[in-house]
Structures are given as structure tokens and as C-alpha cells.
Amino acid sequence: MDLGPLLLSFEVATIATLLAAVVGIAVAALLANYRFPGRDLIDVVFTAPMVMPPTVLGYYVLVTLGRRSVLGHAFESLTGTSIVFTMTGAVVAATIGALPLVVKSVRAALEQTDPTLILAARTLGATKLRAFFTVQVPLATRGIAAALMLAFARAVGDFGVTLMVAGDIPGKTRTASLAIYSAIQAQHEREATTMVVILTVMVLALLYGVGKLTARRPDDR
Amino acid sequence: MSGGDNLSVRIVLHTRSFTLDVAFEVKPGVTVLFGPSGSGKSRTLGCIAGIVRPDKGRISLGSDVWFDETRASLPIQRRRVAYVFQSLALFPHMTAEDNVSYGIARTIPKAERRATAHDMLAKMRVGHLADRKPHTFSGGEAQRVALARAFAMKPKALLLDEPFSALDAGVKLELLAEVGDWLARERVPTILVTHHAEEASALGDHVVMLEKGRVVREAAIDDPTLSLPKIRAAAK
Numbered sequence: 001m002d003l004g005p006l007l008l009s010f011e012v013a014t015i016a017t018l019l020a021a022v023v024g025i026a027v028a029a030l031l032a033n034y035r036f037p038g039r040d041l042i043d044v045v046f047t048a049p050m051v052m053p054p055t056v057l058g059y060y061v062l063v064t065l066g067r068r069s070v071l072g073h074a075f076e077s078l079t080g081t082s083i084v085f086t087m088t089g090a091v092v093a094a095t096i097g098a099l100p101l102v103v104k105s106v107r108a109a110l111e112q113t114d115p116t117l118i119l120a121a122r123t124l125g126a127t128k129l130r131a132f133f134t135v136q137v138p139l140a141t142r143g144i145a146a147a148l149m150l151a152f153a154r155a156v157g158d159f160g161v162t163l164m165v166a167g168d169i170p171g172k173t174r175t176a177s178l179a180i181y182s183a184i185q186a187q188h189e190r191e192a193t194t195m196v197v198i199l200t201v202m203v204l205a206l207l208y209g210v211g212k213l214t215a216r217r218p219d220d221r
Numbered sequence: 222m223s224g225g226d227n228l229s230v231r232i233v234l235h236t237r238s239f240t241l242d243v244a245f246e247v248k249p250g251v252t253v254l255f256g257p258s259g260s261g262k263s264r265t266l267g268c269i270a271g272i273v274r275p276d277k278g279r280i281s282l283g284s285d286v287w288f289d290e291t292r293a294s295l296p297i298q299r300r301r302v303a304y305v306f307q308s309l310a311l312f313p314h315m316t317a318e319d320n321v322s323y324g325i326a327r328t329i330p331k332a333e334r335r336a337t338a339h340d341m342l343a344k345m346r347v348g349h350l351a352d353r354k355p356h357t358f359s360g361g362e363a364q365r366v367a368l369a370r371a372f373a374m375k376p377k378a379l380l381l382d383e384p385f386s387a388l389d390a391g392v393k394l395e396l397l398a399e400v401g402d403w404l405a406r407e408r409v410p411t412i413l414v415t416h417h418a419e420e421a422s423a424l425g426d427h428v429v430m431l432e433k434g435r436v437v438r439e440a441a442i443d444d445p446t447l448s449l450p451k452i453r454a455a456a457k
Binding site: 117123126135 | 270271272296297298299300301302303304306308310312313314323324326327370374
């Protein structure tokens with residue numbers, strides 16, 4: 001069996017999870033701790049990828065990051081490679097799928113912190129930023145870890161947006177999900193089944209871990 | 222240490238349900254804030270600490286202006302007001318020592334901060350808890366750690382929001398004596414919110430009674446016309 005697609009999926013999902021973590025935690029912190037005009041709109045925009053048709057999302061990515069777009073062009077002149085139809089495109093696609101999970105779960109975890117603890121930190125001389133990093137984040141670590149595991153599980157299996165944005169180029173952008181599709185098309189069912197089993201076991205294991213992390217422990221804290 | 226300065230409080234704050242409109246002076250020593258729940262005690266503390274911004278008024282300590290309706294207010298972290306919350310708000314993920322050193326100025330080297338935290342815990346007779354986390358503390362121990370944290374930050378003012386309410390009588394008296402000692406040494410303007418006459422008379426120098434967002438009476442704690450049962454009735 002060709003392990004390439006699985007390895008590519010892991011590589012893409014790892015980078016996508018890191019990207020989604022940086023952007024998602026920042027957005028979640030903003031939504032959890034500040035009231036400002038447009039807050040609900042930001043929430044909607046970052047939730048949308050959960051329910052938006054992948055083709056629609058893919059279309060937007062092609063328009064904003066395609067070779068003729070300003071961003072896509074700038075990226076290409078800097079790095080010499082385009083975003084779309086490369087591994088970068090697959091990473092972008094997986095990040096978009098993972099982001100809503102990070103934003104939603106991290107926000108919920110941050111909002112669970114007793115606000116009095118944050119105020120206590122402030123009265124003890126902490127700036128908002130220090131209170132965030134020394135009190136709110138440490139108290140939400142389990143929730144944040146769970147969010148990142150969910151994000152990884154989601155990122156590893158992205159299909160629709162990846163196909164739109166990165167295509168299905170064997171050895172270059174053919175991730176496990178796309179390889180399963182191609183194998184089925186070519187009636188190579190055994191190859192498909194192996195990858196299906198591996199992905200299933202991995203996702204179930206991740207979800208089990210998430211459940212363990214988010215379960216309430218009586219002696220916690 | 223700015224011991225000796227008065228804390229002047231003048232606050233007007235409109236909320237949906239009522240208007241808080243109070244003015245009083247807090248001298249070094251303990252001013253007891255008395256009043257039924259909903260009379261505006263916690264909001265008053267919130268305004269002083271910088272958690273709530275009043276609509277109008279002025280809050281100052283000596284020549285330091287913390288809030289003035291015409292200016293931007295001084296942010297919470299720069300007021301150096303020690304606030305002991307009713308829930309104590311000890312950081313559950315930190316040891317007693319880390320809790321106490323959290324509020325010590327970070328310009329001081331870390332080793333020195335740790336030593337100060339240790340000293341303060343020992344003074345409050347909970348030195349043995351230094352490496353333990355709050356979920357292992359008894360009610361009285363948690364209170365001692367919370368007070369140690371408040372004292373260690375060398376506050377310019379101290380706000381005590383019913384911090385002794387959960388304690389049994391014996392522990393409470395012991396703790397009141399220790400707080401009394403610290404206050405006598407440091408001469409920091411202190412506000413104590415309490416429903417209990419014995420706490421008021423043990424620590425208080427001055428009483429401000431609130432009702433429906435207004436000051437209805439101010440008196441020295443030993444004012445013969447101020448009978449404690451009356452205070453107790455007002456607190457209910």
C-alpha cells in the first residue's frame with residue numbers, strides 16, 4: 001500500500017492545526033473577553049465553514065488566494081510557488097475546516113473561567129494580557145487541548161475544499177481522503193479499505209481523548 | 222507605602238434597577254460598609270477597585286486621582302488596591318506561594334518575591350501550605366492565604382468583601398486579631414463589608430451605612446448612639 005497520502009494528510013493536518021490554533025485562540029479570546037460592535041458577525045464568519053458547502057468555501061479561497069489574486073500573487077512572488085494546487089492549498093483547506101472547532105471550543109473553555117479570578121489577577125497588578133496568559137489560559141488548558149485534537153481530527157479528513165483548492169494531484173496534493181475517493185473510483189477497494197480503517201481508528205481515538213479531557217474531574221483544580 | 226492618606230470616594234452610578242449615589246472618606250484604619258444586600262456595597266467596592274466605571278464622581282487617594290468623570294480612569298492594575306473577594310478567588314492552579322507572589326511588583330527579583338511570599342504566609346501562620354494548591358485548604362486556611370496575598374502586594378488600599386463570612390466563630394476571632402495587627406502596622410485605608418456586628422466592632426473605626434444606593438448614616442464605631450444590634454438589624 002502507498003503510505004504517501006496518509007503521511008501527506010498528517011503533515012497537512014499538523015500544520016493546519018498549528019495555524020488554526022494561533023488564529024483560533026486569538027479569535028476565541030476576543031469573542032470571550034470583549035464586547036464590541038461586529039462581535040456576532042465575527043462569530044458567524046468563523047462558524048460558517050462548519051455548514052457552508054465546501055464548493056462555496058473553495059470558490060472563495062480560489063478567488064482570494066488564486067494565482068491572479070493580490071494575495072496569491074504576492075505569495076507566489078515571495079516563495080516562488082502558488083498557494084492553490086499545491087500542498088499549501090491543502091493546508092489552507094484543512095485550516096478552514098479546523099478553525100470553527102477551535103474558535104467554538106476554545107471560546108467555551110475560556111468563558112468557563114470564573115470572572116472573579118481574572119478580576120483578582122487585575123487587582124493584583126496584572127495587565128489584561130498577563131491575566132489572560134497566567135490565569136485564563138492555564139485554567140482552560142484541557143479545553144484548549146481538546147479543541148486542538150478535534151481540529152486535527154477534522155483537518156486530517158478534509159475532502160471538499162481540498163479538492164477545490166488543491167486538486168487531486170498524486171504525490172503532491174492527494175491526501176488520504178482524496179486517495180480513498182480515487183481508489184474507489186478505480187475499484188481498488190482493498191487499498192481504500194485500509195485507509196478507511198486507519199482514518200476511522202485515528203478519529204475515534206482522538207474523540208475518545210477529547211471526551212477524557214473534557215470530562216469533569218471531581219478533584220480538579 | 223502611602224500610609225496616612227485618605228481615600229475619598231464620590232460615586233454616581235446609574236444602573237437599570239437603581240442609582241448608586243454615595244460620598245464618603247476612608248481614613249487609614251477600617252471603615253465598615255453596612256447595608257442590606259442590594260444597597261450598593263459591592264458596586265461601591267467595584268468602583269474603587271476600578272472594575273466598574275462610575276458615571277460621575279471622583280475617587281482619589283491623597284493626591285493620586287483614580288477616577289475623575291472628566292478624565293480617563295486609572296486602570297485596575299495600577300491602583301494597587303487589594304481586594305479580598307467573598308469567594309477569596311485564590312488561583313486554583315497555583316500553589317499558595319505562587320498565589321501570594323503573584324501580586325508582588327515584578328520589578329523585584331524572583332527570589333526576593335518568593336522569600337516575601339514565604340514570610341507573609343508564615344506571618345499568617347500558613348507557611349506549611351506554601352507548596353500546596355487551594356483545593357487542599359480548609360476554609361480558614363484559604364482565608365489566611367487570601368489575606369497573605371492581599372498584604373504581600375503592599376496595597377495602597379484594602380477592600381474586604383465579607384471575607385470572614387464562612388468561618389466558625391473561633392477561627393474568625395483569631396483571624397480578626399491578625400488582620401487587626403496588620404492594619405495597625407500598615408495604616409492603609411480599608412473598607413470592610415460585613416453583616417456581622419462582632420466583625421464590625423472588632424476591626425472597625427468608622428461605619429458608613431448604605432441603603433438603596435445612598436449613605437444613610439456615618440458614625441464612629443464607638444458612637445454611643447450607634448448600637449450594634451441596630452446595625453445588625455440594618456444588615457438583614
